[in-house]
Amino acid sequence: MRTTRWMWVAGILGGLGLLALFSPLGAQTYSPPTYGEDFPLIGSRAAIWIVAQTHLMFAAFVLGVPMFAVVTEAIGIWGKDERYDRLSKEFTRLLLVAYSATALLGGLFLFLLVTLYPALFSYLSEIFKVSMWIYAALFFFESATLYMYYYGWDRWKTGRAKLGHWGLGILLNVWGTAVLFIANAWLTFMMSPPSDVTPDTAPAMVQFWSAFANATWMPINIHRLIANAVFGGSIVAAYAAYRFLKAKSDEERAHYDWMGYVGNLIAIGVFLVLPFAGYWLGREIYEYNQQMGITMMGGFMSWLWIVQAFLIGVLFLAANYYLWIGLGRIPGGERFSRYTKWMLAVLVIGFIVWATPHSMIADRDELAAMGGTHHPFLGVLGLMSAKNTAVNLMILTTFLSFLMYRRANKIPTVSWAKTGTITQGGLLAVCSAVVLFYGVYGYFVPTITRIGFSVYQVLWVLFTILAVIGLDLFIMRRAESRGPIRWGQMPERSQYALFILVVTFTWLMGLMGFARSGIRQHWHVWEVMRDTTEHAATPALGYAAQVISVCVIVFLLMIAFVFWIGGMIAKPQLVPDPEPVPAD
Amino acid sequence: MRDHPFWQAILVFIAAWILVRWGIPYVPPLVGISSAPVPTSVELQYMLTVLVGILIWVSDNEVRWKRFKEPIRNVMVQPERKWMRVAFLVAIPLLVAFVTYDTVRPKVTAPVGLRSVHPANPTSITVDGESIILEGLENPFRAEGRGDEAYALGLDIYYQNCMACHGDYLDGQGHYAHGYNPLPLPLRGGGTIAQLTESYVFWRIAKGGAGLPREGQPWNSAMPAWEDFLTVEEMWAVTYFLYEQAGISPRTWEEH
Numbered sequence: 055m056r057t058t059r060w061m062w063v064a065g066i067l068g069g070l071g072l073l074a075l076f077s078p079l080g081a082q083t084y085s086p087p088t089y090g091e092d093f094p095l096i097g098s099r100a101a102i103w104i105v106a107q108t109h110l111m112f113a114a115f116v117l118g119v120p121m122f123a124v125v126t127e128a129i130g131i132w133g134k135d136e137r138y139d140r141l142s143k144e145f146t147r148l149l150l151v152a153y154s155a156t157a158l159l160g161g162l163f164l165f166l167l168v169t170l171y172p173a174l175f176s177y178l179s180e181i182f183k184v185s186m187w188i189y190a191a192l193f194f195f196e197s198a199t200l201y202m203y204y205y206g207w208d209r210w211k212t213g214r215a216k217l218g219h220w221g222l223g224i225l226l227n228v229w230g231t232a233v234l235f236i237a238n239a240w241l242t243f244m245m246s247p248p249s250d251v252t253p254d255t256a257p258a259m260v261q262f263w264s265a266f267a268n269a270t271w272m273p274i275n276i277h278r279l280i281a282n283a284v285f286g287g288s289i290v291a292a293y294a295a296y297r298f299l300k301a302k303s304d305e306e307r308a309h310y311d312w313m314g315y316v317g318n319l320i321a322i323g324v325f326l327v328l329p330f331a332g333y334w335l336g337r338e339i340y341e342y343n344q345q346m347g348i349t350m351m352g353g354f355m356s357w358l359w360i361v362q363a364f365l366i367g368v369l370f371l372a373a374n375y376y377l378w379i380g381l382g383r384i385p386g387g388e389r390f391s392r393y394t395k396w397m398l399a400v401l402v403i404g405f406i407v408w409a410t411p412h413s414m415i416a417d418r419d420e421l422a423a424m425g426g427t428h429h430p431f432l433g434v435l436g437l438m439s440a441k442n443t444a445v446n447l448m449i450l451t452t453f454l455s456f457l458m459y460r461r462a463n464k465i466p467t468v469s470w471a472k473t474g475t476i477t478q479g480g481l482l483a484v485c486s487a488v489v490l491f492y493g494v495y496g497y498f499v500p501t502i503t504r505i506g507f508s509v510y511q512v513l514w515v516l517f518t519i520l521a522v523i524g525l526d527l528f529i530m531r532r533a534e535s536r537g538p539i540r541w542g543q544m545p546e547r548s549q550y551a552l553f554i555l556v557v558t559f560t561w562l563m564g565l566m567g568f569a570r571s572g573i574r575q576h577w578h579v580w581e582v583m584r585d586t587t588e589h590a591a592t593p594a595l596g597y598a599a600q601v602i603s604v605c606v607i608v609f610l611l612m613i614a615f616v617f618w619i620g621g622m623i624a625k626p627q628l629v630p631d632p633e634p635v636p637a638d
Numbered sequence: 639m640r641d642h643p644f645w646q647a648i649l650v651f652i653a654a655w656i657l658v659r660w661g662i663p664y665v666p667p668l669v670g671i672s673s674a675p676v677p678t679s680v681e682l683q684y685m686l687t688v689l690v691g692i693l694i695w696v697s698d699n700e701v702r703w704k705r706f707k708e709p710i711r712n713v714m715v716q717p718e719r720k721w722m723r724v725a726f727l728v729a730i731p732l733l734v735a736f737v738t739y740d741t742v743r744p745k746v747t748a749p750v751g752l753r754s755v756h757p758a759n760p761t762s763i764t765v766d767g768e769s770i771i772l773e774g775l776e777n778p779f780r781a782e783g784r785g786d787e788a789y790a791l792g793l794d795i796y797y798q799n800c801m802a803c804h805g806d807y808l809d810g811q812g813h814y815a816h817g818y819n820p821l822p823l824p825l826r827g828g829g830t831i832a833q834l835t836e837s838y839v840f841w842r843i844a845k846g847g848a849g850l851p852r853e854g855q856p857w858n859s860a861m862p863a864w865e866d867f868l869t870v871e872e873m874w875a876v877t878y879f880l881y882e883q884a885g886i887s888p889r890t891w892e893e894h
Contacts, residue, residue: 287783344773344835345758352756354835367687371694378698391699398698406684412829416677418819424674426810426821431666431673432680433829498888501833547697581761600880 088173089587096171098599099589101445105166107564107605109159113237114278114563115613116156118231118286119145120200122320124223131216141313142223145290146204148620153200155612157193174578180257181265184488189236196229201503231279239266241332243577245570246270246342253582257264269342273335274570280331283324285559287464291317292556293617295549301542308542315380319557321454322373326449326519330512332566337505339573346580349573357595360411363441365558365565367405370448372558374401376551377455383544384462385537393458400451409443412436434497442508442555446515450486453519457526464533474529479524485518560609562603572598643706647692654688670852679750756834757851759841765865765873774891776838778871779878796870799864808884818860825884832886839877839888843868 093101123142130138138587146333166510179186203222210219246269251260294313301307340347378394381387413427413436414420424430435441457478468474489511498503575581584590593601658681666673676684696706713719713726762771779788796804802824805812810824823829831839841849848858864873883890 110852291855343761344838345761347758348756348838349758353758356756364683371690375698377693378694382700394698398691398695402687403689405687409683409687410680414677415679415750417747420675420677421820422816424677426824428824428829429674429676429680431662431671432676433827437828437833439828492689497828501828503890545703 059608079178084280090170090172092588093166093170097589098166098587099593102163102166102170103601104605105159105163105606107567108600108609109156109163110567111560111563111605111609112152112156112159112612113234114285115289116149116152116281117234118282118284119149119152119289120223120226120230120286121283122286122290122317123149124220124227125320126316127223129222131220137309137312138316141316142465143207146200147205148293148616149200150204151616151619152613153197155616161339168544171578174583175346177257177579177583178240178243181243181260181262183235184262185239185266189233192229192233192236194234196226199226203410214314228243229392234278234282235271235275239268239271241272241571242274243268244577245346245574245581246339247582251579251582255582270335270338273331273338277328277331277335277381280324280328283320284328285563287317287321287324288552288559289317289613291321291552293317295577296617298544299546299550304542311383311541311544314549318376318552318593319456321559322369322452324451325369325373327516329445329449330516333508333512335570339570340359343580348573350569355569356412358565360409361567361599362562362569363405363409364635365562366445367401367409367448368558369562370401370452372551372554374398374455374553376457376469376548379545379548380459381462381549383540384459385540386464387459387462387560390458390462394455397451397454401448404444404448404451408448410435416431430495437497438508439493439496439504442511443489446489450489450513450518451481453522454482457522460526461530463536463539464530464531465536466533468529468531470527474525478525478529481522481525485514488514495566545571557606559608560606561602564605565599567599569601642709643696643702644709650692651685651688656687658684660793668801672739756838759838760851763841763845765844765850765870768870772837772841775835776872776891777836777840777878777888779874780836785882786877788875788878789882791872791875792877793866793883795876796879796883799867800876803860808880820858822861825880826886827884828886831880831884831888834889835891836874836877836881836888839880840873843873843877844870 082528083261089098092098096104126138127142130136130140130142141496199222203226206219206222210216243265248261248264248268251265291314294310294317298307298310298314301310304305336347336351339350351359373395374397378391381390381394410432412433414424414432416424416427421427428436466474492507494510496507499507572592575592576585577583578585647748660678663673663675664694695702697703713722759772761773762769765772779785802814803812803818803828804810804825805822808825810822812822815822823830842861844863844865846861846863847857848863850857850859868876
């Protein structure tokens with residue numbers, strides 16, 4: 055009887071214990087969820103994707119425009135041309151508004167990360183907390199420098215004070231670059247964590263510097279740094295195009311025509327070296343992990359490269375088109391117009407080669423006729439040998455357009471001008487021959503040797519560009535003018551080329567950013583922290599293109615708003631110049 | 639008319655189309671190079687590029703642009719060209735309607751699809767109960783200098799198991815090849831296995847179509863998983879044989 059009673063007591067106490075264990079009252083400590091509740095309607099992944107991408111576009115703008123501003127201010131100081139100084143100031147004014155938008159989007163991004171992906175954020179912040187504090191602190195320095203740079207513009211206008219002011223511009227870029235490098239460390243760690251970091255490694259045990267300076271950190275840093283300058287220039291050009299089309303006076307039209315030219319010059323000039331940086335990044339990704347490299351270049355993401363080739367082909371065509379039309383407003387430019395059709399032929403053929411897919415989209419009959427997805431004749435154009443050759447020749451052609459533009463209204467006075475010009479032509483011809491040689495020879499050597507050839511092609515093109523432009527500076531010393539450039543006398547259709555440039559650049563940033571991020575597939579941190587949400591599958595390319603297009607539209611609308619606000623702060627002062635000559 | 643940019647533009651466009659439609663498939667075979675018709679998707683891509691190029695050419699010079707627009711403008715405004723205007727007014731919507739109809743009408747052919755020919759390999763695979771890490775892996779026959787042995791063994795294996803589909807010449811044209819869609823992969827040339835490391839080819843042989851990754855599914859591949867029929871050594875041997883017989887070198891790992 056007594057035993058039965060004790061059994062009852064023990065049973066009741068045990069039941070209460072179990073109840074306590076499984077009830078919220080029994081919880082002694084709070085353990086955060088791995089994921090927050092899925093974001094309404096579009097899901098957590100799309101939400102964070104759109105906000106991160108738009109933030110990134112703004113970040114590229116606010117980091118790219120100071121580069122643009124500091125270069126144009128320097129041209130203004132040392133070229134003694136006040137127009138460049140005004141241009142620099144006009145764009146720094148826009149930065150003030152754009153900074154707020156960048157910070158707001160950054161804050162939104164952070165909140166979404168904390169609420170939707172708390173475990174991932176906790177993991178990253180455990181490893182990178184010190185760099186996060188420094189990152190936030192740098193914003194204070196950056197903001198303070200920006201305010202001094204803008205509001206001190208008219209105060210520190212001449213002499214040493216002006217040089218000091220320019221130094222502030224440099225400092226602004228230093229802060230911006232430091233911010234960029236820190237954020238890049240976090241995202242590249244997610245892509246290429248050090249090999250000794252495994253799913254079992256506690257974040258506190260991860261060595262900070264090896265996580266920070268991981269395998270793809272520096273290639274991303276360089277690639278983004280260059281791309282930001284390109285982006286800044288293209289936005290300036292698009293802004294100028296918009297103002298050109300809206301201009302009511304010849305003076306205004308001349309000013310914005312000139313501004314569009316400068317923006318385009320910087321965007322395309324810097325863009326010419328961007329493929330080389332991208333190539334380095336791609337190579338590092340492949341070297342870090344073959345699987346990731348193949349997913350990017352040969353697997354699921356390979357179609358994005360066809361889209362990318364198409365868009366970059368559009369960039370080349372639009373940039374050259376703008377320059378060729380521009381020859382019409384330069385006295386002496388007409389003597390170069392007869393060459394443009396041959397240059398166009400090189401660009402179109404290069405475009406076709408570059409965008410030819412290795413495995414083609416074909417129906418059943420077409421596949422049967424080809425004997426598979428590889429075309430027996432055009433298949434050779436699908437390999438990197440052909441594509442590298444095409445893009446290098448397109449770069450050289452674009453450079454030649456700039457050279458023609460530069461020389462259009464000048465008559466050299468040095469005695470060796472003809473020899474110098476022939477030497478320039480010879481350098482370009484030899485470089486083209488070398489690029490072609492490596493392109494063809496690449497088909498007869500092992501793949502690993504062929505990959506090395508693209509480095510030689512790149513080095514030859516870079517050397518030729520530098521040598522030809524260096525030679526040109528000497529040839530055109532004390533050159534006579536054929537007459538002033540007729541700024542403003544540009545057909546309106548030329549301005550749409552500048553819009554095409556900015557839309558294409560923005561779209562490319564989104565698309566290729568998706569490729570870089572998407573090759574992690576179902577990993578938050580590659581082979582360390584797995585994505586276990588319903589959104590873990592890599593999105594289909596069509597869906598990705600839609601999300602990216604939304605990001606591009608949102609960004610362009612917001613940047614248009616920034617321009618509008620910027621226009622309300624102060625009207626730009628126009629500084630007409632009777633003899634504006636492209637910068638040497 | 640010969641010097642008029644409008645007619646020059648039309649001529650260039652037609653010439654480019656003839657080149658893409660008939661030149662590419664039929665001219666190379668005349669000099670002994672194999673070719674095939676260009677798939678519609680690529681033909682469209684090429685012709686669009688040519689069209690953009692032509693539009694750039696006619697409009698990058700003010701005088702040329704004005705001359706180019708002349709015939710178009712004449713058709714649009716001149717009273718004596720009324721019949722032509724009306725003809726275009728009828729023909730263009732009809733053309734658009736026909737293209738729309740042709741695009742949406744039900745067809746019996748399978749829809750075209752994107753296919754990744756080189757899906758990414760996993761970091762490691764399990765064959766015969768043994769875990770093999772593919773990253774940095776070399777063909778043991780090649781690493782140990784046992785090429786002759788691998789070639790002899792691989793040759794036997796290839797002709798017993800692979801030739802019927804991949805062909806005597808390793809060109810993907812075996813006896814059974816045309817029973818499959820897509821066709822078996824040609825192993826010669828620079829476009830397929832020449833771009834891949836031997837560990838990748840080993841993975842494909844071992845796991846076959848069934849072992850293709852989830853990325854990019856659904857897959858169309860009738861390739862058997864040869865791990866069920868061959869030993870690890872035999873699969874390495876046939877991998878070695880493929881490269882030797884095709885006269886190409888495998889992709890090697892970069893020095894770190």
